[in-house]
Amino acid sequence: MPQVLAAFLQEAREKIEQHLPEYIEGLNAPTVLKEAMTYSLKAGGKRLRPILVLATLKSYGKPLSLGYQAAAAIEMIHTYSLVHDDLPAMDDDDLRRGKPTNHKVYGEAMAILAGDGLLTYSFQLLASANMLSTDMKLELIRRISQAAGPAGMVGGQVKDMLGEGRELDAEQLQQIHHHKTGELLSVSVEAGAIIAAVPEKEKIALREFGKQLGIAFQIKDDILDVEGDVRELGKPVGSDEVNNKSTYPKLLGLAGAKEKLLSHIAEAKKCLYKTSMDHTLLIELTDYIGTRTK
Amino acid sequence: MPQVLAAFLQEAREKIEQHLPEYIEGLNAPTVLKEAMTYSLKAGGKRLRPILVLATLKSYGKPLSLGYQAAAAIEMIHTYSLVHDDLPAMDDDDLRRGKPTNHKVYGEAMAILAGDGLLTYSFQLLASANMLSTDMKLELIRRISQAAGPAGMVGGQVKDMLGEGRELDAEQLQQIHHHKTGELLSVSVEAGAIIAAVPEKEKIALREFGKQLGIAFQIKDDILDVEGDVRELGKPVGSDEVNNKSTYPKLLGLAGAKEKLLSHIAEAKKCLYKTSMDHTLLIELTDYIGTRTK
Numbered sequence: 001m002p003q004v005l006a007a008f009l010q011e012a013r014e015k016i017e018q019h020l021p022e023y024i025e026g027l028n029a030p031t032v033l034k035e036a037m038t039y040s041l042k043a044g045g046k047r048l049r050p051i052l053v054l055a056t057l058k059s060y061g062k063p064l065s066l067g068y069q070a071a072a073a074i075e076m077i078h079t080y081s082l083v084h085d086d087l088p089a090m091d092d093d094d095l096r097r098g099k100p101t102n103h104k105v106y107g108e109a110m111a112i113l114a115g116d117g118l119l120t121y122s123f124q125l126l127a128s129a130n131m132l133s134t135d136m137k138l139e140l141i142r143r144i145s146q147a148a149g150p151a152g153m154v155g156g157q158v159k160d161m162l163g164e165g166r167e168l169d170a171e172q173l174q175q176i177h178h179h180k181t182g183e184l185l186s187v188s189v190e191a192g193a194i195i196a197a198v199p200e201k202e203k204i205a206l207r208e209f210g211k212q213l214g215i216a217f218q219i220k221d222d223i224l225d226v227e228g229d230v231r232e233l234g235k236p237v238g239s240d241e242v243n244n245k246s247t248y249p250k251l252l253g254l255a256g257a258k259e260k261l262l263s264h265i266a267e268a269k270k271c272l273y274k275t276s277m278d279h280t281l282l283i284e285l286t287d288y289i290g291t292r293t294k
Numbered sequence: 295m296p297q298v299l300a301a302f303l304q305e306a307r308e309k310i311e312q313h314l315p316e317y318i319e320g321l322n323a324p325t326v327l328k329e330a331m332t333y334s335l336k337a338g339g340k341r342l343r344p345i346l347v348l349a350t351l352k353s354y355g356k357p358l359s360l361g362y363q364a365a366a367a368i369e370m371i372h373t374y375s376l377v378h379d380d381l382p383a384m385d386d387d388d389l390r391r392g393k394p395t396n397h398k399v400y401g402e403a404m405a406i407l408a409g410d411g412l413l414t415y416s417f418q419l420l421a422s423a424n425m426l427s428t429d430m431k432l433e434l435i436r437r438i439s440q441a442a443g444p445a446g447m448v449g450g451q452v453k454d455m456l457g458e459g460r461e462l463d464a465e466q467l468q469q470i471h472h473h474k475t476g477e478l479l480s481v482s483v484e485a486g487a488i489i490a491a492v493p494e495k496e497k498i499a500l501r502e503f504g505k506q507l508g509i510a511f512q513i514k515d516d517i518l519d520v521e522g523d524v525r526e527l528g529k530p531v532g533s534d535e536v537n538n539k540s541t542y543p544k545l546l547g548l549a550g551a552k553e554k555l556l557s558h559i560a561e562a563k564k565c566l567y568k569t570s571m572d573h574t575l576l577i578e579l580t581d582y583i584g585t586r587t588k
Contacts, residue, residue: 029444030452037444084410087383089402108383109455112406113448116378119410120443123417127436134428141435142421149414150323150331154407158324161403 005284012054012064016047019068020075023125029117036106036114037121040079043099048217049074049188055285056192056206059277069129070140070191073122077148078184080118083111085157098235119148132195139194147187156180168246170260177218178211185217186210202275209271209282216264217289222247223257224294232294265290299578306348306358310341313362314369317419323411330400330408331415334373337393342511343368343482349579350486350500353571363423364434364485367416371442372478374412377405379451392528413442426489433488441481450474462540464554471512472505479511480504496569503565503576510558511583516541517551518588526588559584 001009020041024034050071057067086093086101087108093101103111126141146152156179163176189210193203224233225240226249240247248257268286272279295303314335318328344365351361380387380395381402387395397405420435440446450473457470483504487497518527519534520543534541542551562580566573 024444027444029449030456032456033444033449033452080410084406087406089381089383089397089406103383110452112378112381112383113451113455115410116374116413117444117448119413120439120448123435124439124443127432127439134432138421138428138432138435141417141432145414145418145421149418150318150321150327150411154411154414155323155327157407158327158404161407162324162326 001288002284004280005288008055008058008281009051012051013047015054015064015068016050016071016075020072023069023072024121027121032106032110033114033117036102036110037117039105040083040102040114041076041118043079043097045097047075049078049184051285052185052188052210052213053192053195055281056189056277057196059279059281060192060196060198061278062196066131066195067192069125069132070144070195071188073125073140074144074184074188074191076118076122076125077144077153080115080122081148081153081157083115083118087111136194136197140191143187143190143194147183152179152183153181156183163246165244168251170248170251173246173248173251174215178214181218182211182214185214189213198275198277202277205271205274209268212264212268212271213286213289216261216268216286219248219257219261219264220290220292222249223254223261224292226254229293261290295582296578298574299582302349302352302575303345306345307341309348309358309362310344310365310369314366317363317366318415321415326400326404327408327411330396330404331412333399334377334396334408335370335412337373337391339391341369343372343478345579346479346482346504346507347486347489349575350483350571351490353573353575354486354490354492355572356490360425360489361486363419363426364438364489365482367419367434368438368478368482368485370412370416370419371438371447374409374416375442375447375451375478377409377412381405430488430491434485437481437484437488441477446473446477447475450477457540459538462545464542464545467540467542467545468509472508475512476505476508479508483507492569492571496571499565499568503562506558506562506565507580507583510555510562510580513542513551513555513558514584514586516543517548517555518586520548523587528588555584 021038024038024041027034053067053071053074054064057064082096083102085091086096087103094104095101102114106114123141126144127137129137156176159176160180163172186207189206190203193206222240225237228237230237248260252260265286269283272282315332318332318335321328347361347365347368348358351358376390377396379385380390381397388398389395396408400408417435420438421431423431450470453470454474457466480501483500484497487500516534519531522531524531542554546554559580563577566576
């Protein structure tokens, strides 16, 4: 990993890990609810969405601290979606990232409420981000709620459910992924751009960057499930095959999927060159997403 | 029912029933998701929360149309909470207001997602209320997310769950109800006040009015479960007794509960007299809540 990127990721992750639980601790809410919310927030993962918020800010020369609330809010929305997705009525998963899922620890009722709590609180956090202007906060809420709601992530979950067990083509697969995961990734970049107060034209380019990055991220995920290293990934490989899931390697072949990955990585970078930012960091991050081994 | 109130309720309900499904129809989301969201929104109920938003606006001489989005957003939040509350992992209810609950019609997974969709969309709707100023929209989002979130309604659900099967005193019961239902009722009145741009002092009085009204509403609910008319209520009476629920009549006796009801109705009215509004409508509505037979 290039040094600029490595240094940035370390700084960004430290700030994210520090602030996420802090925002919950201060809440005047039942202890067990705060515990359940924090449990899944702390379960970690790549923190890709908050990193994209902060990386975009950094690329426009703005202080990272302006983006902490937006980064945390988006990570809370991502986390709530995983908590609800793991429920017995949905994917019925007992483990996530090697740890028992929320409902396995706190019970189903509490997991539903912890998800509801994270989602609702994310908007309170956005509305209370004191270092941002009223207009910025409102634009963040408008765009994030759209990306996360029925026309975005929630709609994508529904499409994914409806597509299960059916033969999908590459176009349909991409549509589902775009709504289910791509829109929240894309709005993470856009959130950084909103806070950096960039012109509308650049926001459009960055929205497209986020879209391309999201597709690339998913293709790489599918490829790693075929040829990744179990020890590096920390999860079993070949599970898509076992679960008979529609994936890019299955639809396009492994070579075809790799080619598609490269083309979306290239498209993503092109979008960055249309902006006035210092591209170094996001170019490195994009390349890293295409070449990561975990 | 007094004529002023009756005429207002009819007008307000018509507008609410018209706009609620309209806001969903326009969404670019999977059809079945929109159906599931609309199903529970249309299942009706008293529409008390949106009525409070619009009644407050009316009392300050403002056009009702300014409050349609806020009224709908709060009703969507109320509805999502019922959909999730009815789930097998929560209260496991098959019927609500005589109709099959959401998960009975659409399945558990879709009911969870319909709830998530309603909650997320409510904030998008608030953020897009074009007739309101940016400051107003942000204040609405901040206050409503607080009232609905971990420190409000979601926290109240958790407290209610923790209190099940335990002996509660009247103070604890009131605390649970205040968080579980009172805060959203209270913020409905406050939302009307925010949109009417009333001074902070009046908002505080109206928040207290909403709190007192919420307590009165719950006491009356408990009383009706003891001595209400099955045909008028449209639901069985005596169910609290059967379910061994903590209620005001149980803790204070029926006479004690009625006395407490009257005192909260009186307190609620006192708050209205501290404001500059035309009180007629909200006084009538308050009296109606204390004397309703269904």
